[in-house]
Amino acid sequence: MAALMFGSDNAVGVSPEVMAAISAVDDGYEVAYGDDQWSLGLDAAYSDFFERESFVFPVTTGTGANALALAAITPPYGEIFCHQRSHIFTTECGAPEFFSGGARLVTGSGADGKLTLDGLNA
Secondary structure (H helix, E strand, O other), rough: OOOOOOOOOOOOOHHHHHHHHHHOOOOOOOOOOOOHHHHHHHHHHHHHHOOOOOOOOOOOOOOHHHHHHHHOOOOOOOEEEEOOOOOOHOOOOOOOHHHHOEEEEEOOOOHHOOHHHHHHHO
16 A cells, blocks of 8 residues: 655645635625735634634645744744755755745654754764
């Protein structure tokens, strides 16, 4: 039996539930680029849920989510430590470095894809 691998979120269509939700609010005109009523409500909804001020960056792909999340917590001069076989290193095509403004991915090794201190020092 072949090993299962993580597939791309770009390789499948939208789930019926997501498409139904989009269709339900696709009525009339809205201001673009995050100033529409739906986008403006995201920060408030997440802030209520997490019981602290939150900011939401809606994106359409996992690559966008991963890159923006790393950029939000890493300064441009920073380093992001990851396993040499990690998804962000092998698949994200430089997006974390681009969106962080220059932070670099630093790879290491370890058994079963788990980064270890010895693997970073190798």
